Every structure is written in C-alpha cells, then in structure tokens.
Amino acid sequence: MIPTVTGGNVSVFSLILRVVIRFAMPHPFRLLLLLGLLTLPAAAQAQYRRVSVGFYNTENLFDTVPSPFYDDREFTPDGEKRWNTERYRCKLTRIARVIDDAGFDLIALAEVENEAVVRDLVATLGDDYCYLHRTSSDSRGIDLALLYKGDKFFPAEVRLLPSGFGREWFYVRGSLIGEEVALLVAHLPSKYNSRERRARAAERLLRTADSLLQAGHNRLIVLGDFNGQLDEPPLRSLFSPRSDGSLAAGQLSDALHSTATRQGTYCWDGRWVAYDHILVSQALLSGDGLRMRRGGIFIRDYLLENPLPGQRNLPRRTFRGSRYLGGYSDHLPVFIVLERQFAHSCENPYIRNP
Secondary structure (H helix, E strand, O other): OOOEOOOOOOEHHHHHHHHHHHHHOOOHHHHHHHHHHHHHHHHOOOEEEEEEEEEEEEEEEOOOOOOOOOOOHHHOOOOOOOOOHHHHHHHHHHHHHHHHHHOOOEEEEEEEOOHHHHHHHHHHOOOOOEEEEOOOOOOOOOEEEEEEOOOOEEEEEEEEEOOOOOOOEEEEEEEEOOEEEEEEEEEOOOOOOOHHHHHHHHHHHHHHHHHHHHOOOOOEEEEEEOOOOOOOOOOHHHHOEOOOOEEOOOOEEEOOOOOOOOOOOEEEOOEEEOOEEEEEEHHHOOOOOOEEEEEEEOOOHHHEEOOOOOOOOEEOOOEEOOEEOOOOOOEOOEEEEEEEEEOOOOOOOOOOOO
C-alpha cells in the first residue's frame, strides 16, 4: 500500500515522480540515473532462498536381474513375487511420480537394490536429478541413495559409515545453497530383529551423529527409516523428544515432532505409526545462515487406499504379502524445508562465501 500525504489525495510516490520528471526531463541520462537510485533500496533488501530435503523408503525397489552376491530370487521373473519387466517399470513410474510431485531438492532413498536401479529411476524422473549411491553390506541387497538437484547441492564427501549390524549409514557432506551441510542417512533394523540388536543400532547411530558434530559438522541432518517411533522401546531412552522437539540424549531435535503426532508414515498391525524421521542439529534451528522452517509428511490421495469399507486409509503399497497391488510404497515420504537469508539479491546463493 502506498502512503498518502495528510489532507490530500496525492500519493507520496506521485509527488516524488513529478519532482524527478521536472528536474531531469531535459536530460534523459539524468532521469535514468535518478530512477535507478529510487529503486536501489528495493534491490538491496534481504532475499530468502528455500530448499527442501526429503526421505522416502521405496519398499523394495529391485530390478529383475538375479544377483550373484545376495539372494534376490524373490524379485525375479521366476521368483515368488513374479517380478518381471512390466512390474519393475510400473514401480519406477510410481516412485518417480511421487518424487516429481513433491519436487524435493534433495531426497534420500531407502530399499534401492543397486546403482542400476537408481540410474533407471533418475532416467524415469521428469525433473533433472543427480544421484549418489554406495553398495552396502546388507544381506538382502538393499542400499541407500541420495538424489539431488545440481544447482542446489554440491557434494564434497560421500562414504559409508559402520553401523554395527551390516547395513551401513550413508554419509554425504556438501554445499547446500552455499552452506556446508552433512547428511547421515540410516535404515535401522526392523522389529523382526531382537530388541537388543535394535537398541545397539540406535545407540551407534546417535554416537555417529555426535562424533560428526564434535568434528565440526554443525549443520547435520539425520534422516531415515528407524523402524520404530522415537517414544517407544528401544528408541525411547535415546530419541524420545521433549515438548520442544529436542531429544532426550545427544544434540539433535526431531524436525517432525509436531507433525508425526497427527499422521504416521507407515502402518504396523493396522495402526499408523511414525517410523520415518528427520533429526536436525541445533545450528539448523537457530543462528545465522541456513535454518529449518518447517517439516512434514508428504501425503497425496493416490498414495493411500481404503481396502475395506469403514477402515482407515492405508499406504498404497506394491505388495501385501505375496499379492501384487501395483502401488507405490508401504511408507510415506517425510521432508523439511530450509531457508537461507541473503543480504543482497545480487549475492550468488550457490557460491560459498569465505
């Protein structure tokens, strides 16, 4: 809204414009210079750039080729799942639809079989993504991967970190719109494992995150499928969030603590539960530079199904037992939105300042 002069209907902007024209009309160059000076404060205002980071468990994104290194016969044309080319391509199309629809700038993936699968997924996407992948020691042959938009993120370090149970953590460090950020992607053991094994894995993850923070990686994001809620055993003693989202142990906070209580990401025994999590360090919650603005669960109607009248919606998954459903995944994606303020609009957000 443009302010007006008291006692009249002529705007301040109109008065200034009249003065400028009267003073500078005989000299066109002077007119352009003055108009440029008038618009300078608007150009010098602070600018904000936002970027989104997500996680998605893709539910057994396997190709159809038998592996000589692990037993994946279940996901072959002659296996129990009758996993043929048509079903594989359908699965790629489904997962690509979710990623394109969400538009995440970075998205970590769980349960991808190998690099070839990740490459096929990237080729199926409508948007332009780069990818990072490392082969893990998982006995089932499922890995973690990271897709990212090359104009937002520049990776500097990529490696697997020991987890103590075979499926390593996937660690990536790089520049995210000009700020150094470290990501630690995890897929913890399921509830079919012993409570002791799950507790050791959770403790190892927290120790790894603390070690990274102590090493100076202050902007840390831990994300993945924890196969459990933060407030239930065996995660409660380590990860149970307080009212402000900070965890009971360590130096991290639950980025989804206000969202996960309203909607889960997975159905266990017919009940919605929050198994997929994003934890952030204190540097991403306060201070200068890149900061988290919000977090959430990505939900669309096509990701849900209602199998029987009167029942709650469930994730539209690919399989229920051995029955092929042709859906998306048994998990819903989670995400956070980060924001960085720039002093001037002419500042390049993709070049890190010294």
